[in-house]
Amino acid sequence: MKRIDKNTVIIEKSGDMKTDSIIFINDKLEQFLEESATKQISDVACLDGIRGNAMAMPDIHSGYGFPIGGVAGFDTSNGIISPGGVGYDINCGVRFLKTNLTEDDISAEIKNIASAIFSNIPSGVGSSGSISIKKHDFISIMKQGAHWPVSKGMGCDEDIDNTQLTGRMPDADPASVSEKAVKRGLKQQSTLGSGNHFVELQVVDSILDNETAQKWGLFKGQAGVMIHTGSRGFGHQICTDTLKYINNNRYGLTIPNRQLASVPFDSEEGRKYFSAMKCASNYAWCNRQIIMHKIRDVLTSVLSISPQMLGADLLYDVSHNIALVEEHSIDGVKEELIVHRKGATRSFGPGDSRLPPRFRNTGQPVIIPGDMGTASYIMKGMRKAMDVSLGSTCHGAGRIMSRKGALKKMSASDAVKEMRSRNVYVLAASNRTIREEMPEAYKDISDVISTVHNAGLSSAVARLRPLAVIKG
Amino acid sequence: MKNSFNVYSTTADIGLKVCGSSLDEIFVNAALGYYSILNIPREHNTQSDKTIDLKAKQKETLLVDMLNELIYIYETEGFIGENASAELHCPKEYILHMHLKGYLCPMETGNPDVLVKAATYSNLAVKEMQDHWEANIIFDI
Numbered sequence: 001m002k003r004i005d006k007n008t009v010i011i012e013k014s015g016d017m018k019t020d021s022i023i024f025i026n027d028k029l030e031q032f033l034e035e036s037a038t039k040q041i042s043d044v045a046c047l048d049g050i051r052g053n054a055m056a057m058p059d060i061h062s063g064y065g066f067p068i069g070g071v072a073g074f075d076t077s078n079g080i081i082s083p084g085g086v087g088y089d090i091n092c093g094v095r096f097l098k099t100n101l102t103e104d105d106i107s108a109e110i111k112n113i114a115s116a117i118f119s120n121i122p123s124g125v126g127s128s129g130s131i132s133i134k135k136h137d138f139i140s141i142m143k144q145g146a147h148w149p150v151s152k153g154m155g156c157d158e159d160i161d162n163t164q165l166t167g168r169m170p171d172a173d174p175a176s177v178s179e180k181a182v183k184r185g186l187k188q189q190s191t192l193g194s195g196n197h198f199v200e201l202q203v204v205d206s207i208l209d210n211e212t213a214q215k216w217g218l219f220k221g222q223a224g225v226m227i228h229t230g231s232r233g234f235g236h237q238i239c240t241d242t243l244k245y246i247n248n249n250r251y252g253l254t255i256p257n258r259q260l261a262s263v264p265f266d267s268e269e270g271r272k273y274f275s276a277m278k279c280a281s282n283y284a285w286c287n288r289q290i291i292m293h294k295i296r297d298v299l300t301s302v303l304s305i306s307p308q309m310l311g312a313d314l315l316y317d318v319s320h321n322i323a324l325v326e327e328h329s330i331d332g333v334k335e336e337l338i339v340h341r342k343g344a345t346r347s348f349g350p351g352d353s354r355l356p357p358r359f360r361n362t363g364q365p366v367i368i369p370g371d372m373g374t375a376s377y378i379m380k381g382m383r384k385a386m387d388v389s390l391g392s393t394c395h396g397a398g399r400i401m402s403r404k405g406a407l408k409k410m411s412a413s414d415a416v417k418e419m420r421s422r423n424v425y426v427l428a429a430s431n432r433t434i435r436e437e438m439p440e441a442y443k444d445i446s447d448v449i450s451t452v453h454n455a456g457l458s459s460a461v462a463r464l465r466p467l468a469v470i471k472g
Numbered sequence: 473m474k475n476s477f478n479v480y481s482t483t484a485d486i487g488l489k490v491c492g493s494s495l496d497e498i499f500v501n502a503a504l505g506y507y508s509i510l511n512i513p514r515e516h517n518t519q520s521d522k523t524i525d526l527k528a529k530q531k532e533t534l535l536v537d538m539l540n541e542l543i544y545i546y547e548t549e550g551f552i553g554e555n556a557s558a559e560l561h562c563p564k565e566y567i568l569h570m571h572l573k574g575y576l577c578p579m580e581t582g583n584p585d586v587l588v589k590a591a592t593y594s595n596l597a598v599k600e601m602q603d604h605w606e607a608n609i610i611f612d613i
Contacts (some may be wrong), residue, residue, distance in 0.1 A: 088588075180544055195613065
């Protein structure tokens with residue numbers, strides 16, 4: 001591995017690698033780089049039909065198959081698709097809801113808002129959905145994604161416009177999904193889940209790009225809500241099912257380890273997984289849409305204001321665990337690729353015709369959640385990302401401490417005290433989650449942001465500070 | 473560590489090292505190890521039992537399949553195993569017949585310590601040692 005510049009290292013092609021691997025990482029973050037994660041991104045470079053480099057973002061850490069933070073594109077006609085390049089939590093993603101209110105407007109009600117969100121949105125390891133979903137609804141959700149709740153009055157057309165791919169991947173065929181996955185997903189729709197998933201009440205702490213912030217309706221002191229969750233047990237079951245039926249490697253592909261089990265994208269199994277992945281992606285967009293709708297109701301109810309006064313508009317919703325068919329330029333020639341982003345965010349820059357008109361001049365919003373005690377960021381996609389990272393950037397801070405390590409380090413009361421000292425009110429289904437998710441368990445988000453900013457993958461627009469955190 | 477299991481942490485997830493005097497015991501101890509991670513105390517829950525029949529070409533695959541089956545049964549039925557017995561045969565492929573006795577505690581009320589979402593193939597190993605068997609599994613949580 002050798003350093004190319006301040007923000008990039010390269011692992012040159014060797015052995016079975018078909019291309020180089022690139023890690024976007026600065027000196028400071030390199031000290032946290034695990035050998036296992038480096039091996040994983042080298043393994044990705046061995047996969048059949050890879051085009052361009054195998055890449056990892058600065059929040060890289062060891063995952064299953066691809067490392068978390070891994071990005072790779074494969075030729076759609078002779079390349080592979082791999083569930084290990086998408087992850088178990090298919091279409092895990094994040095959205096930011098901006099309001100007309102300021103921190104001062106809500107400061108007296110922060111605890112009440114957090115409590116009401118906690119009561120209204122099922123969270124935690126054993127949660128089941130707060131709305132009743134019947135099997136025929138479930139089929140509609142698999143096909144329609146965020147369009148389903150909006151058609152039922154849970155949201156508006158602008159929400160759809162402000163969601164990546166409008167919150168629906170077309171041609172999702174429910175027949176590609178097992179009964180087991182449906183049974184597992186049925187009760188978990190419109191739930192937050194556990195682990196690093198959250199709802200955060202936040203304030204825009206500083207504006208880092210005035211022009212873009214103004215265009216996007218962001219201002220210093222503005223209150224907003226960030227939602228981070230995915231496809232729950234439904235996505236996990238689809239990944240588990242797929243790994244089972246593709247692990248015989250009947251196509252004789254290069255598969256460096258079993259978590260990287262792959263099939264040709266253009267094969268019966270490839271089409272089946274891609275369709276099931278679309279169903280799970282649509283499920284996740286529906287999940288985040290319903291949760292956001294409930295939060296809007298909570299805010300108007302607790303603050304006793306009208307929706308117009310609240311002005312809770314969705315800035316954008318991005319996925320960070322997904323595979324998408326996209327056109328990219330490789331060695332100056334446009335090619336259709338199946339781009340896998342696992343713990344990485346799409347970051348299309350200004351001028352890209354695939355973006356909605358209102359983001360075409362600025363580049364797309366990129367939402368990067370940090371740890372629960374420090375900060376999160378709104379960034380914008382950059383043109384350079386189209387040239388060097390298949391239009392991709394980081395997805396978060398990246399874990400550095402094991403959950404057990406975090407539990408050993410801090411008692412529940414110390415954890416709550418520390419969060420209080422940071423002026424962050426925390427509500428969680430279990431104290432264990434608060435201890436496991438303490439800021440010390442993650443890399444410094446500002447190092448990750450400065451790396452992708454300096455590498456030209458995405459550019460910081462605003463920094464968000466947490467006011468209250470609702471965890472599973 | 474004979475006839476036992478040991479839960480350990482990875483950076484983001486949880487691993488399970490399992491030991492047993494036979495391959496059958498590896499499957500039993502892996503199942504009990506999984507339930508120990510959930511750590512759902514039995515209170516006044518309904519007694520229940522489950523039978524699982526699975527087959528796979530490799531013992532490692534069979535172990536992952538069994539654990540993913542237990543994860544699915546817990547998430548959809550709330551079944552928690554307390555005791556298990558396993559019979560393994562390998563005429564052409566590995567065939568598992570497992571019987572579990574335990575209780576029902578639905579996810580909504582059980583509040584497990586950790587929700588295990590999937591058993592993975594990452595660092596998966598099932599090995600016969602000189603006088604015992606060992607296995608390693610990593611769970612996505």
